[in-house]
Amino acid sequence: MNDLASLVEAVKPIEERIALMAAERQAGLAKPQGSLGRLETLGAQLAAIARTCPPPAITKPGLIIAAGDHGVHAQGVSPWPQEITTLMVETMAAGRASANAIAAACGVDVTVLDAGVAKPPAAHLQVRSAGVRGGTRDLRVEPAMTEAECTAAVLAGAAVAADLIDDGADLIALGDMGIANTTPAAALIAAFTGGTPEQVTGRGTGIDDRTLQLKTEVVGAALARHGDDREPLSVLASLGGLEHAALAGVALAAASRRIPVILDGVNTVASALAAAALCPNAIGYFIAGHRSVEPGATVGLDHLGLKPLLDLELRLGEGTGALLAVPIVRSAAAVLRGVAGLDELGV
């Protein structure tokens, strides 16, 4: 898929008819009707995504963590130096970040994409690179990316997802890393949902009241600078990050291949909103992994009509909350595939 229009075109609606078949099948299994609650609706969604009931077993889930840096860091919206993005990418590539620990515990493979880190990670590490640019411009004062740069980042993410899926990945979890990236995430969520800067801006890594006020003002100023244009690519390029663009591409590529996508925290929700704006058909493929503490995440999930599976007060990113939801999704498929029918019991 080497252009955005073809990628969007390739995403077909999920088949609600198959979801109904799955619901019927659930009702005939050896358990009280409806007793598996949200696991049953999740199983029906997996069937509708795969266009087959029971849905396929989930045997090779993959997490894609996209990392990027942000020109808006210069505004003082984060207390952390930008170099942390590079250090954390290197830590992930070395298998020593939170995402790696949780991925191993949940049986998920990790892929790291340098979607646009300012200082490139050590060359010997296994990190793919989008090769677009080393961080965005300052979205408070100018568009963060040109539309061409943004499109290139989307397609780079899509290419990574396509490679994983070619290699057997049957579930894709989204993860992010990027110092200051909750600022563009908030701006994207405000633009795509109509939320106010106050509603969507949060404390990110844990900033103080004064920095939160500054950050909220920066989000407001960026939205004012961007203006009323709501064309999806224009919004994403103007207010987003390279990792947000890349993850939107990951989501679209997975959806185009009928693979479910698990969202993580506020940054992946911003990416999902961008993907959904570009291609409303994609929403049916999305599963909300968890409810982040970051307020914009809930605003975005509500806009997408998604209810998170977990609420464990996480606010880390890296895909950590999406990873923890993987066994739940795997279980939902397993129930539809493996549980005996009431008829087999002779009841």
Add this chain to the structure above:
Amino acid sequence: MNDLASLVEAVKPIEERIALMAAERQAGLAKPQGSLGRLETLGAQLAAIARTCPPPAITKPGLIIAAGDHGVHAQGVSPWPQEITTLMVETMAAGRASANAIAAACGVDVTVLDAGVAKPPAAHLQVRSAGVRGGTRDLRVEPAMTEAECTAAVLAGAAVAADLIDDGADLIALGDMGIANTTPAAALIAAFTGGTPEQVTGRGTGIDDRTLQLKTEVVGAALARHGDDREPLSVLASLGGLEHAALAGVALAAASRRIPVILDGVNTVASALAAAALCPNAIGYFIAGHRSVEPGATVGLDHLGLKPLLDLELRLGEGTGALLAVPIVRSAAAVLRGVAGLDELGV
């Protein structure tokens, strides 16, 4: 452990000092402080249970499903015939129940204990048997068990847990099966928490309003019949089921071996309340896997001071909600063990 007093005596308090060490370690890991939310408190609990920080990796979690039948079934509290208990035990032993599907998806071994099923399961199936009696007496009209029978069931559960732990199990999830067992569960929860029959009685497999009213009356009548005696073993014998007694034994044996215990729905919460009444030290070993739809589960968890990890609207039992929490617990240990320190990053 061949008597109850020794079993209770063997459960030592968890070490809060080690939990503080774990919290300190979390604060020094390569992530924003506190950003893994409840995963961090869970990791600290695991360290306090194991008396070592980082806690050991969880590599061989086991689910023990205890099954039993109930004399109170004769009161019409469930629309399902009692034979379903036997059929479901056979389905579990054949690997075809919901618990088996979810256990496989979450990497957990399943052990089935016939704690007191009325009609014994097919002899060729790998099901352990407590060998106490084939179902309880009707708790509405007389004590469900003698104290000797109840103690034997507790010790049978403890023996199964001890065998699993000897075989390497490092986390124990509790599961139950028993037609009509939400009635004794409600009675136990009312007796141990002081809740009213109306507060603790729910729809179980999905009974109608009229059956719910009858069931609530039966719970009230059983409590009145039992009277004011709150001696833990007396309450458990009088109002409980053989599977509740067995699971209390499983929980105590795991705690005595410093192994964490994940609770499932209302029946396992009733067992946990009994275990906690027999041995308050045991509470520190308990992790609430999920919030069951059944109202008594929340009353019981509140009484124990436990907040569930998941809320997926499950009401099946069999350990299904406990199983889904296993990867979260495994992840909490993995973070403390595997994530790089900030010092290693040179920050």
